[in-house]
Amino acid sequence: MSTAIDDELWSAVGDPTRRRMLDLLLTNGGGTATTLSQQLPVTRQAVAKHLGVLDRVGLVHAKPSGRERLYEVDEAQLARAVAQLSSVGAAWDARLRRIKRIAETIQRSRKA
Amino acid sequence: MSTAIDDELWSAVGDPTRRRMLDLLLTNGGGTATTLSQQLPVTRQAVAKHLGVLDRVGLVHAKPSGRERLYEVDEAQLARAVAQLSSVGAAWDARLRRIKRIAETIQRSRKA
DNA sequence: CACCATGCGCAACCATTGGTTGCACTCGCC
DNA sequence: GGCGAGTGCAACCAATGGTTGCGCATGGTG
Numbered sequence: 001m002s003t004a005i006d007d008e009l010w011s012a013v014g015d016p017t018r019r020r021m022l023d024l025l026l027t028n029g030g031g032t033a034t035t036l037s038q039q040l041p042v043t044r045q046a047v048a049k050h051l052g053v054l055d056r057v058g059l060v061h062a063k064p065s066g067r068e069r070l071y072e073v074d075e076a077q078l079a080r081a082v083a084q085l086s087s088v089g090a091a092w093d094a095r096l097r098r099i100k101r102i103a104e105t106i107q108r109s110r111k112a
Numbered sequence: 113m114s115t116a117i118d119d120e121l122w123s124a125v126g127d128p129t130r131r132r133m134l135d136l137l138l139t140n141g142g143g144t145a146t147t148l149s150q151q152l153p154v155t156r157q158a159v160a161k162h163l164g165v166l167d168r169v170g171l172v173h174a175k176p177s178g179r180e181r182l183y184e185v186d187e188a189q190l191a192r193a194v195a196q197l198s199s200v201g202a203a204w205d206a207r208l209r210r211i212k213r214i215a216e217t218i219q220r221s222r223k224a
Numbered sequence: 225c226a227c228c229a230t231g232c233g234c235a236a237c238c239a240t241t242g243g244t245t246g247c248a249c250t251c252g253c254c
Numbered sequence: 255g256g257c258g259a260g261t262g263c264a265a266c267c268a269a270t271g272g273t274t275g276c277g278c279a280t281g282g283t284g
Contacts, residue, residue, distance in 0.1 A: 007128045010131075011128075015126075016118075016122065017243095019200070026207040029211070032261090042242085042244090043243075043244065044260085045261095046242065049242075066252070067251040067261075068259095068261085069260085075208050079205070082204055082205055085197060085198075089194040092134070092138065093191070096187050096191060127271080129271080155273065157232095157233085157234095158273075160232080161270090161272085162271085179230075179231055180231065181231085
């Protein structure tokens, strides 16, 4: 069930700093590398690199305005990412439930 | 909303190889470093390191049997992890919905 | 018992990546 | 024109996922 595309999304969203950046972009409704770095414990350059990563996987996109580069979350793409992530969780949940079911079956057959 | 504990879980489960290892351990009902490495495109040593990581965050635990080390998934812990992950997704979903709601409100007030 | 092979752990090493500092450039505004 | 704010680029460092190579123990088999 795991594809290479999934891997890109996971690795994009797997980094704590990038997750917090997405949080900030969502709550503030966009931001630049400088404004984000002011609300994060990392430098502007680190933020810029992360923005590059998020841009490459399409989770954000930049709109240059004057000498600033304003980044915004691509909501559709983020929604898709959330769906991917939760689907992996769902798969694990299903397997866990199946294991429990099998365990119960064994219990029952042992009584018989 | 993001805690350091969350970060550990994410980074543990964020790696593609580790996710596939969890998949394999679930479907096969446990395994050793060698058996897992045979079903993965990486060496036994790489798998062993990952098993160490997963063990440290409590997602798996080893039971030595003879000269083998059999690893099994800690189901309760994995269930907890899945819950954590989906909660982040839920938070983003909520923010996305809230943004849409605000956008609609603006639309309406613009008409008035 | 002796032996061999199988499974494991440790150490050294490489590449990628998240992070830093430092510098150069460009744009907007006084 | 000149200065400050914002960006981009490059070099460098540390952590980590990955490899190879080796040594050690343990367990089945002659």
